[in-house]
Amino acid sequence: MHGGRIVVAVSAIVAMALVVLALAWLFQRRLIYLPSAGRVPPAAELLHGGEDVTFATADGLRLEGWFVPAAGHSRATVLVLNGNAGNRVARVPLAVQLSRAGLSLLLVDYRGYGGNPGHPSERGLVADARAARAYLATRDDVDPARLVYFGESLGAAVALQLAVEQPPMALVLRSPFVSLAEVGRIHYPFLPVGLLLRDRWASIGQVGGLRCPVLVVAGAGDEIVPWRQSRRLAAEIPEPKRFVLIPGADHNSLELLAGQRMIDEVVRFVADASRHPGRTDR
Numbered sequence: 001m002h003g004g005r006i007v008v009a010v011s012a013i014v015a016m017a018l019v020v021l022a023l024a025w026l027f028q029r030r031l032i033y034l035p036s037a038g039r040v041p042p043a044a045e046l047l048h049g050g051e052d053v054t055f056a057t058a059d060g061l062r063l064e065g066w067f068v069p070a071a072g073h074s075r076a077t078v079l080v081l082n083g084n085a086g087n088r089v090a091r092v093p094l095a096v097q098l099s100r101a102g103l104s105l106l107l108v109d110y111r112g113y114g115g116n117p118g119h120p121s122e123r124g125l126v127a128d129a130r131a132a133r134a135y136l137a138t139r140d141d142v143d144p145a146r147l148v149y150f151g152e153s154l155g156a157a158v159a160l161q162l163a164v165e166q167p168p169m170a171l172v173l174r175s176p177f178v179s180l181a182e183v184g185r186i187h188y189p190f191l192p193v194g195l196l197l198r199d200r201w202a203s204i205g206q207v208g209g210l211r212c213p214v215l216v217v218a219g220a221g222d223e224i225v226p227w228r229q230s231r232r233l234a235a236e237i238p239e240p241k242r243f244v245l246i247p248g249a250d251h252n253s254l255e256l257l258a259g260q261r262m263i264d265e266v267v268r269f270v271a272d273a274s275r276h277p278g279r280t281d282r
Contacts, residue, residue: 039115055135065108081154087114122199219249
């Protein structure tokens, strides 16, 4: 009888574990992608000179975004690729600072974010980035040779994939990770994350294909993507590159959203890439 109870208990534990794994497999994208799905206000309500824009993806979705002109002559145009949460409204402080510094921007929301149709996935987000870049190339006020990709967290993985396919003048990776599996193991140590993930976001395996100057910015207090992950990724990026660690900054703190140190680093880096293609020294 005692042995029978053990078998029953073990069977129950195994069944529960299988249920947990099944749920993790089925609903993992709801844990990865955290959109604010409601519609956003018109660009002009939040950004001086902001313009509402739309563009189509290769798979037939029409996405919305905001184009923000530089205050004065534009040195370059920045394609901002967001992290996994919220929508473009949260990037208004970044847009204000970069516009004041003489950079134009395109703030976009991926599929399923900010009122856009569709459901997010790795393939889908990369397709959205391609479409955003293609849209910028059609504008008379944008020089395609002076594009900068700015990727934030998961958006850094999106920007990296796009940069391998279509190199920009410069690439900025803010809080990038080695791979989504490695981040997942930190936050879900009880799950076999590497076996479960549908969307891999394995940036470490792609960095060797980069052919542009790269700035990596990380926060020393980041508890979501530990800064050592960003440094590991930076170590594998071909020259020219620059790694900047901002003391005390956490993943969602103002210092990493639109802090003066980060803005200064980005502006200097873009200016240097513009003057001396292929170099990042100052």
